[in-house]
Amino acid sequence: MKNFREYEDEKFVKQWKGYHGNFIHYWIRIVLPIYFPAAVLIRIIVYGFQDIIAMSMLVWLILFVGMATVVAYHFNYKYHVKRYEGLKDKREVV
Numbered sequence: 898m899k900n901f902r903e904y905e906d907e908k909f910v911k912q913w914k915g916y917h918g919n920f921i922h923y924w925i926r927i928v929l930p931i932y933f934p935a936a937v938l939i940r941i942i943v944y945g946f947q948d949i950i951a952m953s954m955l956v957w958l959i960l961f962v963g964m965a966t967v968v969a970y971h972f973n974y975k976y977h978v979k980r981y982e983g984l985k986d987k988r989e990v991v
Contacts, residue, residue: 930967933960
């Protein structure tokens with residue numbers, strides 16, 4: 898019988914392996930890291946640096962939170978996968 902931690906890890910890994918059909922995962926993995934920096938670059942090219950400095954704090958906050966979310970999800974996923982794989986190996990040995 899699995900303990901709660903093993904169950905949580907397994908659930909997390911399965912959920913992430915099937916992220917392709919999930920809109921939120923699509924947003925976090927593709928839209929945030931690609932779209933937002935591209936939008937900033939386009940603004941720099943079109944309007945010059947002066948406009949970028951004057952960009953609203955809300956836009957910068959969205960950019961920062963978006964990138965922080967991507968990084969956090971990435972490391973959280975790696976941690977769970979590593980632990981899950983380790984638990985699986987232990988179960989096979991026993």
